[in-house]
Amino acid sequence: MTRVLVSVRDAAEAQLAAAAGVPFIDLKEPSRGALGGLDPGLIAPIVAQLRASAPQAVISATIGDWPAEAADQVAARCRAVAATGVDHVKAGVVPGPAARALLRQLDALRRTEGLPIVPVLVADDGVPWPLVDAALADGFGLLMLDTVDKRGGSLLQRCALDALQRFVTASRAVQARPGLAGALRAEDWPQLAALAPDFVGFRSAVCAGDRAGTLSAERLSTLMAQRDQA
Template sequence: MTRVLVSVRDAVEAQVAAAAGVPFIDLKEPSRGALGGLDPAVIAPIVAQLRTSAPQAVVSATIGDWPAEAADEVAARCRAVAATGVDHVKAGVVPGGAALALLRQLDALRRTEGLPIVPVLVADDGVPWALVDAALAAGFELLMLDTVDKRGGSLLQRCALADLQRFVAASRAVRARPGLAGALRAEDWPQLAALAPDFAGFRSAVCAGDRAGTLSAERLLALLRMSAGAAQA
């Protein structure tokens, strides 16, 4: 069953998600970009709070939007976010000349330091197959597709359905758990359920206003009901 991932920006929104029973809670600051990061000093107490209020939930956090060339900054941020106690550290990888080198560095941090890193591969212009193949060959346990420009349509509008099916199948073939995100809408759920990724990420669809607005408990519960209904169908 595909799990719902919901991104939250503070302790209040985290509690809304916990009360609703969200299975995968992601910590980020949407006003700072697609993978806008919260300060680790902010992340740590939210994680501690969620371990009590939502002990079954998986908790992740982003490191922020960094260019692939900023290798030292990316490594430092990954270490700082991992130290907050999250289950997964999400690090964006934008296709380009330095992307494969960054992916190799993230893999080294995972292997040598045990950091629970999830590469988030940017798919604004379609599935970046070279990065997907490299990440799967490296053996990352979780792998995610996302978009940077949230105004340009959802991931399902930017990537061919056959490519998304191939991404999920290729991940499953090596026992990696694939995730999909990128301006996803509640009405996308039936198609997402058919694709059957391990998780699907939402922010704007469960906010009052755009993704930088406030998390809406009503919209969140509606999405969770839809996902539960699809799982039982």
């Protein structure tokens, strides 16, 4: 079954997601950007709390929005976030001249230091196939597509369904687990579930107001009900 991922910004939201039965909880600060990062000092106690209250939940955290050229800062942030005890460290990769070099660096951190890196490939302009192919060839176990401009349309509006299906199929073919995110709505669940990715990420759909607002128990319940009905 495709898992629901919900992004949370603090301990209270993390507990709300856990109480709703969310299986994949992602830690980020949405006011800092698409992959805005929480300070590692704030991540660690939330991880400890979730390990006690929801031991079955998978926990990820973002490193923040960094340009591909900021290689040293990206590496340092990946190490700091990994040290908090999360299961996965999400690092954004924006298509551009330095993107492939950044992927190679993330792969090196994974292979040589054992960091649980998940590349998040930015798909505002469609699926970035050269980066997808490179990441799959590198052997990443988890791989995501996401968008940066949350007001410019959802992932489903920016990428054709057959392209997303191709991404999922190509990932599965090499035993990688694909994830989809990007301004997705609860009512998108049937289409998303039909694609059968490993997980689908939500933030704005489960907030009161926009994605920088507060997590809503009612909207979380609606999302989980959509999943159960699919």
